Amino acid sequence: MLSPTYFLPKEKFPDFLSALKGLGQVFAPVKVSQQSYSFKAVEKASEIAFEALRTILPPKKFFYPQSETLVKFEDGEIKECIEEPQFKVIFGVHPCDLAGLGIMDTIFEDSPGDTHYLRKRRTSMIIGLSCMPDKHCFCQSMGTDCPEKGYDVFLTDIEDGYFIEGKSSQGQKLLADAFTNKVLERAREAHKDRYKRFWLDRSEAFETGFKVDNLRSTMDLEWENPVWEELGDRCLSCGNCTPVCPTCYCFDLVDVAALSSKEDGSGDAERRREWDSCQFVGFAKVAGDYNFRPGPVDRLKFWYRHKLHGFDDAYGFKTCVGCGRCTVSCPSGIDDIVKVVNILQAAREKKDEGQPK
Ligand code: SF4
Ligand code: SF4
Structure with missing residues (x-):
């Protein structure tokens, strides 16, 4: 009913x-x-x-x-918050x-x-x-x-x-x-x-957009498109584009110890979950100082992939909802998903036209 x-x-x-x-x-x-x-x-x-x-x-x-205490160490005990x-x-x-x-x-x-x-x-x-x-x-x-x-x-x-x-x-x-x-x-x-x-x-009333049906193959086929290097050169790695995104949820775990320890040497501490950004240089750094995504271009490409087709297989949806926040909050004026996708799709169509039928 x-x-x-x-x-x-x-x-x-x-x-x-x-x-x-x-x-x-x-x-x-x-x-x-x-x-x-x-x-x-x-x-x-x-x-x-x-x-x-x-x-x-x-x-x-x-x-x-943005910041949330998950666990506290207090009076010698670990307490979940x-x-x-x-x-x-x-x-x-x-x-x-x-x-x-x-x-x-x-x-x-x-x-x-x-x-x-x-x-x-x-x-x-x-x-x-x-x-x-x-x-x-x-x-x-x-x-x-x-x-x-x-x-x-x-x-x-x-x-x-x-x-x-x-x-x-x-x-x-x-x-x-x-x-x-x-x-x-x-x-x-x-x-x-x-x-x-x-x-x-x-x-x-919509003034802008793109076709989504070929996004995945376009992203894969245009992974080496020169537009990525141009964007990477201009990206400041400021991370603005991620906290404003309704679906970005990457976090870091931060342990905070109290400065004043007690007489017996113990002290209070807490573990917090804090928003992080895959656009920060240290996000993909691991032991041995190796960085899986060392340059802004690597991080931008990773983020675009995550937003536009990275969740297709696991969940069956895209994690960009088209709100435009990343575009309006990018200080470099580069994070325009529609513009980038249009460039990639045009490059792909040009290549498709050159293929024998
Ligand atoms: S336009 Fe897409 S990627 Fe950008 S902030 Fe909105 S949902 Fe996130
Ligand atoms: S907001 Fe713009 S300049 Fe800042 S990390 Fe995102 S794409 Fe780069």
């Missing part, structure tokens, strides 16, 4: 927000500078930047924090970031499962929100432009209100309660028509 759909008039949004706040602390995109947005705790609807397209960091930061998370509602997550969360869920749920991530993720509610693409968005190419998983409720902006769908049982319960409390109305035919029109208009 299809779940009921609802309409939320915009003037009723503060009541909807109150219902969300009744579940837990609400986080939403907030404007933090002239051009940037960040997910922050909000109390009032006026604090929410509904126009925000991409936040500086994706919502992975709530479940997989499993946090008791508070329920969080993350509002305003766009389709690419929902797909990113779905990918992170699959990876962190993979046996034996990551307790630290999963406990936080299972005490949360994700409210998706529709958006219109800008010149850097290419989620349509990656097949992540329509919400499929990673959320509880999704709101589509249909001018004077939101068309609302519930996905999970906790999302459907929230909507049923809000309907009972007269915050929501049942969606009528006119709302459904505007909903369909919105998604059609949106699918025609």
Whole structure:
């Protein structure tokens, strides 16, 4: 049976927000500078930047924090640090970031499962929100432009209100309660028509993209394409492109010992998990000072491969969701996946044309 759909008039949004706040602390995109947005705790609807397209960091930061203590050595004992998370509602997550969360869920749920991530993720509610693409968005190419998983409720902006769908049982319960409390109305035919029109208009609004069907073979065949050397020459190895990516999860384990040891020579210490980046020079360095990916070009190629087809065999999906964050945050202006893929595909097509039929 299809779940009921609802309409939320915009003037009723503060009541909807109150219902969300009744579940837990609400986080939403907030404007933090002239051009940037960040997910922050909000109390009032006026604090929410509904126009925000991409936040500086994706919502992975709530479940997989930048630095997290896993184990403590205290009073001569090793103690695992499993946090008791508070329920969080993350509002305003766009389709690419929902797909990113779905990918992170699959990876962190993979046996034996990551307790630290999963406990936080299972005490949360994700409210998706529709958006219109800008010149850097290419989620349509990656097949992540329509919400499929990673959320509880999704709101589509249909001018004077939101068309609302519930996905999970906790999302459907929230909507049923809000309907009972007269915050929501049942969606009528006119709302459904505007909903369909919105998604059609949106699918025609994409300005950039590429074909994904031959990505794997293109990447393999163009592994020595000169574009890689050009990019490598300009890459600063700053690592900006990885923390901003909704699906990058590489980490380092850092042991921190307290400076003040006790009289008997023992001291407290902790082991932390901290975000790392495959773009850093030391990432692939091993014992004996050997580096598997010594130059920026080696690291960039590795990253592109990971994003565009490295997960095909193991999981059956690509880990780029087309959000465009890496493009806008690269200080060298080089991390434009669409441009690079277009160059590689054009080179491949040229070679294909020269092949005997
Ligand atoms: S690789 Fe770039 S465009 Fe793709 S999901 Fe990561 S940050 Fe977004
Ligand atoms: S953000 Fe740009 S310059 Fe920095 S590591 Fe990534 S590709 Fe290189």
